[in-house]
Structures are given as structure tokens and as C-alpha cells.
Amino acid sequence: MSKSHPSAPGQTTQEEALQVARATQKPGQTKEQTKLIAQGIAKGIELYKRQQSAKARERDKLKKRLDRERQARPGHADDQTLEIEPLEDGEFGRIGLALWLSGGLFGLMALAHAIRWIAGWELSIAGWLVPIWASAIAIPLLGGLALWLVLSARRMS
Template identity: 55%
Template sequence: MSQPDPPSPGDAIQAEALRMARSIQTPGQTKEQTKLIAQGIAKGIELYKKQQSAKARERDKLRKRLLKQKRATPDSAALEAEANPATDPDQRPALLAGGGVFGLMALAHLLRALLGWEMAIGPWAVPTWISGVAALALAGLSAWLFRTAQQSD
């Protein structure tokens, strides 16, 4: 024995349209008139769904096109920032001081990692490998600040 086919989306729309047509049926209205109203409602629902899917496709195409354009042309603000570093000569002392502070912190962490000094923050002991990672990060920040200060000449 074969199972009956599940109702298709069109059948579901027609059933819903017929239910709606019956709910607004007026006294004295024939079954044929109700069926015609249900057909009109079903056509309206199908047309609405087609329009909505077409709008969704257009929105998706527009979104993809904009994304493609954004990837193709780099941000103009990023290009400006690369072309003209935003450092004034007045900022040079602050950049040098920051680079020096980060350099000293990198040196302290490097010494701690090499000499195996213990460090604790509250009740927690800090592993020595963290100082190695911190030394690299701080040295990078220090170098970047010194390079930025040098470019602001």
C-alpha cells in the first residue's frame, strides 16, 4: 500500500484561501461564488509570495554587489592613513616616552623569563612562559612607537 502524497505548497495555499473565503462568506452566497473568491485569494497569496521572493533576490544581489565592491576598493580612510600618518611633531615626545616605557617593560619580562623569577598576582602564580609572550608583545609595541615617532620628523 502506498502512502498518500503530502500536500504541495499550492494545495496548502488553496486550502487556506478556501478557509478564508468561507470565513467571510455572506448569507445567500453560493458555493461557486465562494470558490471563485477562494481562487482570487489564492492567486493574491501566490502573487504576494512571488513578489516577496523577487524582492529578497534583489536585496541579496545588491548586498553581494556591495560586498564585492567593498572588497575590491580598499577603504579610502585606510588609504589616507597609510599615506599620511596622523602624527604631529608635537606628539613625538609622547611617542618616544611610550616606546621607552614599553621597552623597559619588555626588558623586565624578558629577564623574568630568562632568570625564572617567580611572580604572583594575588593568590595566583603567573607561569614564566607568559613573560616570554609579554616580552615579545611589549617589544613590538615599543618598536612601533619608536618607528612612528621617527616618521613624525
Template identity: 50%
Template sequence: MSKTDSRPSIQTQMKESIQEEALKVARSIQKPGQTKEQTKLIAQGIAKGIELYKKQQSAKARERDKARKKALRLKQAEMSAQAPGKEDMVFASEATDWGVRGTLILGGAIFAAIACIFAASSFAGWPVSFGPFTLADWASLTTALASAGLSGWFFYKAFKSRF
């Protein structure tokens, strides 16, 4: 905030809102015969209590965050101690065995189906069209080979990798 900026800061706005809320609470619990000065003093006490509470909650949140980060570091240290040199195993250990393997098998099957379709269209002489565009035979065959390669790689990863 620059010196020429006449807008109050966020902290000032928050402090003012706390004071307004405290004054409302103090007025709501005002006793008969209580002076305005006494009500203002009660409101100041309530505002200080609210600020103290917020500071305590912030400190507790920081401590929880520190404890969570420390636990995470300890877990990562355990993982690296169990399998030194295998940083990529951290992700694999958290994933389920058949979740990743099933996804790879499904991807391999989809790419195999695409490869079969493009190879069949290339060898049978069927034109492959996307709207007004027709794919050349060599492009169809190239797509079939690329899809077959991806399919093979997915199946290889699914059955040769340890999860």
C-alpha cells in the first residue's frame, strides 16, 4: 500500500469488522443502567478475546501443518530407505495393482483396435474419411503401425512392470 493510497489495509478492515461485531455483542448483553463507556469497554474486551482466539487458531493450524509435513517427510524417507534409487516407485506403491495395470491393458486394447481398423482399411482399399478429407493409403498404414506400436508398449508396461 502506497502512502498516497487512502484505502485502508485488509488488516485494518478486519480489525474494524471485529470491533463492530464486538460492539454489537456488547450491546446485545447490555444491562439496564450501563453507560456507553462501560459498553465500549466490554466491546474492547470482546474484540481482544476474538483476536486472541484467532491468533491461537492460526498457531494451532501452523502446528498441524508442520506435523503433517513432518509425517510426510518421514513417510518419504521410509519409502526411499526401503527401495533406494527407485523414486518413481513412490507413485506406484500408492496406486492399486490392478488399477494401473487395468488402465494400461484397456489403453493397449483400444490402440490395438485402432491399428486393426486402419490396417484393414489400408489393405482392403477402403477410403478413410474425416468429414470432407480423405486419408491417403500411406497415412492410414502409418497410423496403423503407430497405433500397433503404442498398443504393444502399453501391454509391455502392463505385464512387465512391478506395481
């Protein structure tokens, strides 16, 4: 079953295209030229609509195929169900240690920026001079990140 696309754009599309053509009409442009421009705009709109509906059909086909494959899978679990594997005893210690170390590192970076900001020291990275006000922004960001990491580590232990 093949679908035939209309050869001429719909009435509303033609009206919209004519409005756009009139809105962008240049001085000295004839009505015939404006009408031709409107026809081109209408054809472009129709082409865009056809492309979008083709993309939507492809998305629907893909979604249906994925749904069929998901249902056909043996041992199919509902997508809403999460299986969480318990961590081994040593894993909490390693994760907690990583959180403590990264929190401490970010805390030291916040402290270094605070000292730099108070002392007014210049900082140059690869020839680029970092402005002092950058430290005023970095202090709360780094400090907040450090605090969050340390509190996360405390919650784990």
C-alpha cells in the first residue's frame, strides 16, 4: 500500500507561506515575485513536514521493535525494577577513603585560594594570568564540594 503525497501544499500552509513572504517583501518586489516566494516557502514547509513525519514513523517502528525484543527476552524483568548488588565489606572502606581524600584535597585547594585572595598573590598558569576575583569564586565552590565529599564519607562510615 503506497501513500501518495499531495502535489500541492495545503490551504493553511499556503496562507502561512504567503504571510511570511509578505512580511519579508522587499521594496519594488512585484506581486508575482511575492507569490513565487510564497510557493517556495510552502513547498519547503511541506517537505519539512514530510521529513518530520517520516522520522516519527521510524522512531515508532524502532520503539515497537525494542519493546518486542524486550518482551521476548527470557527472564524479562520490568524496567522499573532495579537490582542492587550488595557491596563487599572492603568496598565501603575504599569508597569512604576516596571520599575523605578527595574532600581533603578540595578543601586544601579552597584554602590555597583563600590565602591567595587575602594576600593578593598573582597566579600564572602557562603564561595566562589568573585574576584575583577568580579565587573569590573558587573558594565557595571548592569549599562546598569538599564539605559535600566529607559529609558523604561520614554518612558511609
